[in-house]
Amino acid sequence: MEIKDIEKLAELAKIELSNDEKEGLLKDLDGILSYVKQIESVEVDDILPEYNLRNVWREDEIKNSVFSRDLIINQFPDSQDGFLKVKKIL
Amino acid sequence: MLNIKELTIEKAGEMMKKGELTSVDLVSACLKNIEEKNKELNVFLEVFNDAIEQSKKADEMIKNGKGTELTGIPIAIKDNILITGYVVSSGSKILENYVASYDAFVIKKLKEAGAVLIGRTNMDEFAMGSSTENSAYGPVKNPIDPSRVPGGSSGGSAAAVASGMALGALGSDTGGSIRQPASFCGLVGMKPTYGVVSRSGLTAMSSSLDQIGPFAKTSRDAKIIFDCIVRYDEMDSTSVDFSLSGVGHPIVGCPTPDKKVVGVPRDFLKDGVDIEVLKSFEESLEKLKNKGYEIKDVVMPLLEYSLPVYYIIMPAEVSTNLSRLDGVRYGLRKEGDNIFDSYKKSKSIGFGSETKRRIILGTYVLSHGYYDAYYNKAWKVRRAIIKEYEDIFKEVDFVMTPTAPTAAFKFGEKKNPLQMYLEDIFTVSANIAGIPAISIPSSLSSIGLPIGVQFVGPAFSDESLFAIEKDLGDNK
Numbered sequence: 413m414e415i416k417d418i419e420k421l422a423e424l425a426k427i428e429l430s431n432d433e434k435e436g437l438l439k440d441l442d443g444i445l446s447y448v449k450q451i452e453s454v455e456v457d458d459i460l461p462e463y464n465l466r467n468v469w470r471e472d473e474i475k476n477s478v479f480s481r482d483l484i485i486n487q488f489p490d491s492q493d494g495f496l497k498v499k500k501i502l
Numbered sequence: 503m504l505n506i507k508e509l510t511i512e513k514a515g516e517m518m519k520k521g522e523l524t525s526v527d528l529v530s531a532c533l534k535n536i537e538e539k540n541k542e543l544n545v546f547l548e549v550f551n552d553a554i555e556q557s558k559k560a561d562e563m564i565k566n567g568k569g570t571e572l573t574g575i576p577i578a579i580k581d582n583i584l585i586t587g588y589v590v591s592s593g594s595k596i597l598e599n600y601v602a603s604y605d606a607f608v609i610k611k612l613k614e615a616g617a618v619l620i621g622r623t624n625m626d627e628f629a630m631g632s633s634t635e636n637s638a639y640g641p642v643k644n645p646i647d648p649s650r651v652p653g654g655s656s657g658g659s660a661a662a663v664a665s666g667m668a669l670g671a672l673g674s675d676t677g678g679s680i681r682q683p684a685s686f687c688g689l690v691g692m693k694p695t696y697g698v699v700s701r702s703g704l705t706a707m708s709s710s711l712d713q714i715g716p717f718a719k720t721s722r723d724a725k726i727i728f729d730c731i732v733r734y735d736e737m738d739s740t741s742v743d744f745s746l747s748g749v750g751h752p753i754v755g756c757p758t759p760d761k762k763v764v765g766v767p768r769d770f771l772k773d774g775v776d777i778e779v780l781k782s783f784e785e786s787l788e789k790l791k792n793k794g795y796e797i798k799d800v801v802m803p804l805l806e807y808s809l810p811v812y813y814i815i816m817p818a819e820v821s822t823n824l825s826r827l828d829g830v831r832y833g834l835r836k837e838g839d840n841i842f843d844s845y846k847k848s849k850s851i852g853f854g855s856e857t858k859r860r861i862i863l864g865t866y867v868l869s870h871g872y873y874d875a876y877y878n879k880a881w882k883v884r885r886a887i888i889k890e891y892e893d894i895f896k897e898v899d900f901v902m903t904p905t906a907p908t909a910a911f912k913f914g915e916k917k918n919p920l921q922m923y924l925e926d927i928f929t930v931s932a933n934i935a936g937i938p939a940i941s942i943p944s945s946l947s948s949i950g951l952p953i954g955v956q957f958v959g960p961a962f963s964d965e966s967l968f969a970i971e972k973d974l975g976d977n978k
Contacts, residue, residue: 418862425821425865426828426842427858428850436855437862443920444863448810451879456886466746468739483587483603489835498830499841 413441504531506666511723514669515571518564525557525564525574528669529618532576535666536621543643545661547581548589549621556618563616571726573616578662578671581622582629582705583714585609592705593625593637593655596827596834596852606703607738608672608714608731615730620668623658627854628824629679629707631655632925633916636856641913644686646951650910653683656717660687663717670727671717676708677812678906678929680715681941685905685954688943690724690971691717693929695961696936697742698752699728700735708819709740711812711933721942721971728964752938752964764790764957765800765898774924776908782945782953783904786974793973798898804890807883808931813923814867814880815934820857821864827852859919884934891935895960900970903928905941905954932958940967942974 418434418441429437481494490497504527517523533553540546550556553576560574579585582592584602591597605613612619626636634642634657644652645665652661656673660683663671673680675693684691692715699714706712716727732752735741744751766787771780787797829835829848836847853861867876894901906925916922932939937958944955955974959967 421862421865421869424869425825425861426845426849427853427861428846429858433855433858437859440859440919441863441866443918444813444923445866447920447923448813448876448880451807451810451814451883452875454804454807454879454883454886456882458882470736478605479603480586483601487600487603487832489829489832496831499837499844501841 413438413445504528506531506535506669507664509669510719511572511575511669511726512720514575515573518574519569525560525618526554528574529553529557529576529620532620532667532669539645539665539667542648543645543661543665544624544640545642545658545665545667546578546621547591547593547624547639547658550588550619553618553620560616560618568616570615570730572612572730574618575670576618576620576668577612577727578620578623578659578668579609580656580659580671580673581625582674582707583609583672584703584705585619585622588622590622590705591638592629593627593639594852594854594857595638596829596848597832598638598834600832602703604703607700607733607735609703611731611733617730623656623662623671625658626655627857628705628820629655629674629676630820630856630860632678632682632922633911633913634658635913636854638854644910646688647910650912650951651686653686653906653910655679655683657683659717660684660689660691663687663689663719669718670723672714672727672731673717674704674707674712674714675933676711677816677933678926680717681929681939681954681956682906682925684717684941685943685956686910686952688952689717689719690721690940690942691715692724692728692940692964692967693932693938694728694732694964695742695752695938696933697740698732698962698964700733700738700741702735702737706823708816709823710819711816713933721940721968724940725968728968732964752962761794761796762900763796763798763898765798765894765901767802767805767901767903768799769801769803770805771903774907774927775904778947779904779906779908779953782947783955786944786955787902789974795973800894800898800901802890802894802901804883804887805931808887808934809923809927811880811883811887811934812926812930813863814876815884817860817864818868818877819864821861821868824857824861856919887931888935891931891937891958891960899963899966900957900959903956903958905929905956909947909951909953928956937961938964938967940970942971944974
């Protein structure tokens with residue numbers, strides 16, 4: 413792995429990293445990846461879990477929400493007339 | 503004068519029922535301890551200003567004969583569990599001012615039971631860490647020795663109970679984040695079977711591993727909290743509906759065998775375990791033997807792969823879960839030149855270094871060309887580990903290991919991330935397999951630091967884990 417690989421990952425994750433952070437991550441990831449790589453040597457069949465898995469559905473009904481509209485709007489970093497405000501995207 | 507550090511939930515509940523103690527007095531005593539020690543220990547990020555008001559209501563409940571075992575009991579809540587109207591920051595700058603718009607399921611249950619929510623406790627950012635050194639609000643100090651860490655990530659919850667600031671606490675456990683701090687602070691800490699406690703209202707870290715669980719001084723106290731929060735919840739799609747599942751209900755209990763068999767994976771304990779921890783572990787084995795338990799050496803060759811599997815699946819889920827924190831709808835927003843630039847700047851300022859590390863790691867293991875080698879392979883090994891546990895539980899009732907390889911370590915002692923990750927070596931497999939586990943104090947080290955022992959049981963054997971402590975004798 414090289415610095416440009418870290419930069420690519422940061423771009424994918426939409427995080428801005430300083431040069432120091434990139435170098436630190438490069439070093440850390442090398443260590444962590446060589447540790448987790450040991451699972452390559454484990455021989456496993458395609459075992460399926462013995463769980464009793466099922467889909468969880470619910471009826472599409474309108475229910476009274478416990479959420480307070482005000483509490484949610486108050487969380488918006490920027491808002492206008494009860495709408496969330498963001499930078500122009502087009 | 504009330505000695506909160508010695509008082510159990512069970513005892514306080516009895517005293518309140520008999521009218522020998524009021525919740526107002528009990529909560530006041532905790533608040534006094536907080537006032538005296540929180541500056542030094544950094545346990546609470548916020549003490550709720552309506553705690554006394556809650557305790558007055560609890561006293562009314564008791565007076566009217568409507569009290570439960572938790573009515574009037576001060577409980578500390580980890581800062582990643584939502585309480586309507588209160589900030590819930592997950593130990594992060596990015597959510598510093600985020601106010602919860604609803605109650606987590608477990609909070610609803612505690613409120614119904616009349617428990618007093620006393621404050622929100624400090625933690626590693628987004629529950630990522632084993633020492634609370636990753637909190638954006640400074641580390642928590644271990645009340646037993648403030649030069650040492652309390653463990654993590656639920657270090658604040660553990661320290662709150664250990665220092666007499668609350669009688670019990672809720673934490674979350676993704677790879678050991680309840681059990682390891684319980685071990686470091688001399689408490690009982692329990693991670694329930696995946697799906698028996700709702701995750702609704704828990705800030706998601708790694709959704710296939712996270713579980714909420716209790717901290718308390720005794721197993722009996724931990725069980726009181728557990729019994730209150732273990733219910734089916736339709737708001738969590740992985741919540742187990744016991745009426746449909748056909749499995750044993752963890753409160754109603756699974757059959758307790760007459761002779762309990764404890765499995766010890768000896769090969770797994772060979773390397774990297776502190777000598778005093780091993781000694782304490784052997785002493786606990788002796789105590790159980792004297793109580794009629796059968797001790798059996800077991801071979802579990804896949805156990806050692808739990809941690810590498812964890813460090814693939816967990817960051818993958820972290821990178822997905824935390825992608826919502828982009829400064830658009832809530833949390834910290836730092837405007838950039840365009841919307842993507844705003845995302846990048848917000849995350850850059852809002853996240854600490856461990857969070858960034860895991861997001862980048864997760865992005866890597868999920869990226870094209872590496873997905874099969876890492877993420878898919880990790881899931882295959884995960885299934886094999888689940889199977890290994892299922893097979894072993896045909897022979898034994900519990901698997902026993904130390905909770906952590908060492909007692910509480912000093913601040914700054916773990917020099918690189920991998921060293922810190924190895925703290926979870928014994929705890930993480932229970933999360934990987936989705937099965938319940940408990941840490942129980944076993945003894946004190948030569949310098950007086952608590953050491954814990956861990957028991958892992960089969961799925962839905964939660965109840966039986968609380969029954970072990972009495973057979974370990976008095977460890978305090």
